[in-house]
Amino acid sequence: MLLTIDDLLANDEVALVRALLDRAEWSSGAATAGTQAVTVKNNQQIAEDAPLLPELRRIVLAALNRSPMFFTAVLPHRIVPPCFNRYADDADRYGAHIDNSMRALPDGSGYVRADISATLFLSDPADYDGGELVIEDTYGRHEVKLPAGSLVVYPSSSVHQVQPVTRGERIGCFMFIQSLVRDAEQRRLLFDLDMELLALRQQLGETPSMVRLTGVYHNLLRRWGDT
Ligand code: NI
Numbered sequence: 021m022l023l024t025i026d027d028l029l030a031n032d033e034v035a036l037v038r039a040l041l042d043r044a045e046w047s048s049g050a051a052t053a054g055t056q057a058v059t060v061k062n063n064q065q066i067a068e069d070a071p072l073l074p075e076l077r078r079i080v081l082a083a084l085n086r087s088p089m090f091f092t093a094v095l096p097h098r099i100v101p102p103c104f105n106r107y108a109d110d111a112d113r114y115g116a117h118i119d120n121s122m123r124a125l126p127d128g129s130g131y132v133r134a135d136i137s138a139t140l141f142l143s144d145p146a147d148y149d150g151g152e153l154v155i156e157d158t159y160g161r162h163e164v165k166l167p168a169g170s171l172v173v174y175p176s177s178s179v180h181q182v183q184p185v186t187r188g189e190r191i192g193c194f195m196f197i198q199s200l201v202r203d204a205e206q207r208r209l210l211f212d213l214d215m216e217l218l219a220l221r222q223q224l225g226e227t228p229s230m231v232r233l234t235g236v237y238h239n240l241l242r243r244w245g246d247t
Contacts, residue, residue, distance in 0.1 A: 021208050022155060022162055022174045023093050028083050028140060029169035037079055037142060038168075040072050041191060046106050049114075060115025063182070064106040068126050077101050080140060080193055092214045094173055095200040095207060097247060098132045100125065102140070107151055107182060108189035114182040116156075121176070123196050134176040134196035135204070141166040141192055148188030155180045173197075175204055200245040210244070213237050 029037065046064035053061045066073055080102045084090050100123045107113065122131040139153055145165050152163040157178045164172045174180070176196060201207045214237060221230055 021093065021204065021211065022157070022164075022172065023089075024164070024166060025087060025089050025093075025171040025173070026167075027169050028087055028090070028171040029079070031169065033079055033083065034142060034169045037076060037193075038191065040076055041066070041104060041142070044070055044072050044076075044104075049105055049111070052103060053117075054120040057114075057117040057120070060117055060181075062111050062113050062115075064108075064111045066104045073104075076104060076193075080195070090171070090173070093211055094136050094138075094197055095210065095241075095245065096197050097200045098198045100132045100134070100196040102193050102195040104142075104191070104193050106189055106191050107185040108148075112150075112186075113184040116179050116181045118179055119176045119196060132196060133198045133202075135199040135202060136173050136197040137176045137180075138171055138173045138195050138197065139164075139192055140169075140171045140194070142168050143189065143191045144168050148190045149186045150183045151185040151190035152183045153180060154183060177204075200247060201241070202246070203244065206240075206244045210237065210241060213240070 044066050047067045049061055049063040049065040050058050052065065066076070081099065084099070090096070119134050119137050121134055123134050124131055145167060152165045153172065155162045155164065155174050155178050157175065166172060199207060201210060217230070217234055217237060224230060
């Protein structure tokens with residue numbers, strides 16, 4: 021499932037993140053790519069030991085944690101700490117690849133299975149040309165280029181790429197999430213059910229049937245979810 025979440029970060033948070041990133045040093049993005057991906061990856065990232073990284077991560081993770089749409093669409097179990105990247109000049113693209121399935125946690129404490137990938141756009145689309153995130157799945161090819169502060173989530177199993185940036189710079193943040201529900205179809209069913217429950221609750225209030233249907237949602241999540 022490909023889903024966008026508008027304005028995950030408020031404007032003042034985007035400004036704060038961008039101000040922090042203006043003071044950070046960019047290094048080659050090859051450090052976190054797998055064997056296949058590294059051959060097509062040509063961008064820059066904030067190094068893992070950069071002093072500003074914990075504060076940047078705290079801002080993004082806090083925004084994810086307060087978003088009900090992120091929770092119900094992704095059902096997050098574990099999130100690899102977000103990384104920040106830049107496409108500009110000679111480091112301007114990331115060719116077609118699939119994200120590694122197992123992502124090492126930077127503190128060495130283990131691995132997170134990447135079920136869902138997410139990109140948080142941090143540049144105004146008017147400030148650069150190109151740089152679309154292109155995602156191919158069984159429903160075809162999708163080009164995504166969102167306002168600063170908006171997020172797209174998509175299956176880590178999809179082939180995707182970032183088109184060359186031909187003007188300006190594209191700053192972004194990316195992360196990988198292990199879901200409480202491993203199976204994408206089950207996750208989709210739960211999302212659809214939750215959205216319809218939300219709509220019905222607004223129309224009807226908490227009727228006895230709503231209580232039972234909400235129970236069905238949670239009992240499916242209990243059946244399919246693992247912590
Ligand atoms: Ni990727």
